[in-house]
Amino acid sequence: MNTSTANISVTKVTNSRLAEVDFDNLTFGSTFTDHMFVCDFKDGAWHNPAIVPYGPLTISPAAKVFHYGQAVFEGMKAYKDDNGEVFLFRPEQNFERINKSSKRMAIPEFPRDIFFEALHKLLDLDKGWVQSGVGNSLYIRPFAMATQVGVSASPSDEYKFIILLSPVKAYYTGDVRVTIAQKYSRSADGGVGAAKAAGNYGAQFYPTNLAREKGFQQVVWTDSNEHKYLEEAGTMNVFFRINDTLITAPTSDRILDGITRKSVISLAERAGIDVDVRRLAVSELVDAANNGSLKEIFGSGTAAVISPVSAFGYNDKVYDLQKQDDSYATKFKQQLMDIQYNRSEDPFGWRYPIAND
Template sequence: MLECNWRDGKWETTHIKPYGPIQVEPSCKVFHYGQAIFEGMKAYKDEAGDVFLFRPEDNWKRFNESAKRLAMPEVPYEVFVEGLKTLVNLDKEWVKYGEGLSLYLRPFMIASENGVAAAPSTEYKFMIVMSPAFAYYRGEVRVIIANQFSRAADGGVGYAKAAGNYAASFYPNNLAMEEGYQQIIWTDAASHEYIEEAGTMNIFVRIGDKLLTAPSNDRILNGVTRRSVIQMAKDHGIEVEERRIRVSEIKEAAQNGELKEIFGSGTAAVIVPIKGFKHEDFKYELPVIENDYATNIKAALMDIQYNRTEDKHGWRVKI
């Protein structure tokens, strides 16, 4: 694991050491005021045994956007990206080759100053830990479209990968699971009229031949995979619209047969097709179609990640 501490207004020497416990005091500020952010990334191995990262600079930039929002220091490129490359290179034998296999990478930062005064910490700990990963969301996924709970509100921290965003989602998701659904499609806090994200993923909706996705804003995470999916869709000649999507529009499209696909996108899952949804008393099962966008775009993305095709956009970074 990699560790680097921020004290006295500067970053100290970066250390890489065996994975193990870290020692903090009960008054460590992260426990009391929630200054904690993270990123999710993966390393992939190709048939020849070479290892690659996928768009690491984009994760670094977003990490620092999260840091600024939570009044935390920005992490230098040399610590985040170069440190990540060095760490993965040391443990590259843990990157397994095979469809859906990868090494999951978790950069994170916590407030590490001791004290219970309600103020930003004066000390921070940046770390990267890793774990071999298998395919995510193996079963079928059905969702509830939220009409009560919200993931984020205007002016909040929804666009940041703040730990608290995920903690706040667990209770509503548990309620959905009790009804037999695997995830929630979050709606806007003001009116619950517009869809925003699907669980921990960005959301895409296909109506007719057009692919729609909610725009990035201060409530919605600007996902690296989301941006990659949009580009892949455009590369395949698919019309993409980034705009607000009403729940009523989705239900109307379902009723008139125009709703073809709903899928989520994210680092862990890449793309997850949604098989059905419920909104209030309305339930709908998505049709099984040939040549669906989700399958084709996921295959195109994974071909780039596993070095099976040309990388026209310069996303792949060799270790």
Template sequence: MSLKSTLEIDIVKATTSKIDSVDFENLLFGNIFTDHMLVCDFKEGAWQKPIIKPYEPFMIDPSAKVFHYGQAIFEGMKAYKDENDDVWLFRPDENFTRFNKSAVRMAMPEVPEDIFIDGLKTILEIEKEWVKKGLGNTLYIRPFMIAIGSGVIAQPSTQYRFMIILSPAKSYYSGEVKVIIAEHYSRAANGGIGAAKAAGNYSAQFYPTKLANAKGFQQIIWTDDATHTKLEEAGTMNVFFRINDTLYTAPTSERILDGVTRKSLIDLAKRDGLNVEVRSVLVEELVNAAKDGSLKEIFGAGTAAVVSPIVAFSYQGTEYQLPKVENSFAQQLKEDLTKIQYKLAEDTFGWTVKV
């Protein structure tokens, strides 16, 4: 995938920048946005010319199908700045491919590579001062598409809007994370849209997560919809389990998102000589491992949080504490990954792409 821009994009620069008013040391994730946004509409069967313009609200018809039938998808990516002030992306081809897989599943038009990639490159060049140096500093990238066609008849829209907005970020989760294993609610079902990064997947999680929060847990480990015996994802992340010295994670499926961080951690673990098994892990296995002391670690993996260690889980009213281990796989893999992303270690996989 090339990041050489060949796309014609209209650019309207903001008259002033709000960057000097931002406290980059105390950022609340996803709350502050940069000065510009990319907008590109699909209408009359074709993608129109993209425009980069000042970040601002916009108007759409109250009957727009995104409001009534939930045609909305998104991606999560990050930009990183190295010590030479160069800006880098991490595996943008994976996000581009997954975005269009989501589009197909939601009966939305696929976004051409030049609009997605060249548009992203151009807006990052404009907003490069928002990408701060130093480990932990990133610029979170949110490409998304919504149905803007009007009318409340239950059918796909004929008009769509693709956008990219940017948000400076530090850590996603802070403090210790405890989870509860789902016994009733499900994140996704076979034949559904669990493998798509569709907005509705996340809104459906809010209520059961609210119930978990009320019990003192930050997130839920989701189980399969049919039997609730297979461990699948943790909150909005893929999830890994270390039992003795083997790392386990569930295979991707119609119910489980094909996470970019997940697949990167698997490759890094194999490179480092760690034992990795991609297979379904049963709730019973996890509980038994917690009881006999063989369960060493649980951690979530995703773009926003990168790696999020879990300190305890609850199942059927019993809480199980995770031990504090030396030579944590979670810490090792997070360091391996972030060093590549920030160009502090050689990228032997060819994952990083210079803007």
């Protein structure tokens, strides 16, 4: 069936796959809903925004994305409350960030009205895929990529902007053990670390594999010059609680301006917790671990929300963290999820209603 509302054409599936999905056994990011959004950039403008059945693309092997990694993405989630209403969390931030990422990667910015209309239409169509219940959500993956044919290293003239939806459970199960980077690095000053550029992630796979072989799930990256200061983990920003002060690295052109990160800072400040946004030296972290003042480490990110870190490795030593009765990680995770799932007030106006059953 082909219908058109406003500017986005909609082609619905004839048979939904929803009934076939085992929502209790989802692998993160590998199941997709019935529909996706696709829009093409050509001749200097975005054309033909369309919602179509989720399915494969037909794309040239010479498309620039394969050769030059000219691609950016975002990660968002939709949450359903007990009344069947579906909410996003601060989607304006994701919209602004993908365009910031695009600019750094020489990709044309995407129009605000099409972005939000696409989300509304897509979520309305596939709202049955958003499961209620805390921990369940629909992961939303907007991305843009270079599709022009050409194996010469210059910006593409053609792009696709796509939004995929994937039902998920929580990203991490259990606590996370991290290792502090001493050899490899994630990004350079003047580089693309602050952008959600595709290549930033692939570049971390090898060092992360080495970390996994030693029993750590993630790497906490340090500055590439000296490996002296703590920056971020590959899929999350990182917070350190020393005594009762919460410390996290300032954003820069190396560090992603995380939406969960800035939300945690707002929640902490509202609670009267001292938040110190500054560079934390690895040596200071080790000292704090040794003298007992290091209370918690946790990661923040859309996929993981809040991930408590149970141990960190450095210089072949492992530093275990004790569980805290008044854990900030637990408190902020609860507060964030209460807002996301419409179980509490929304003092900052972060909830964004988008569809309902």
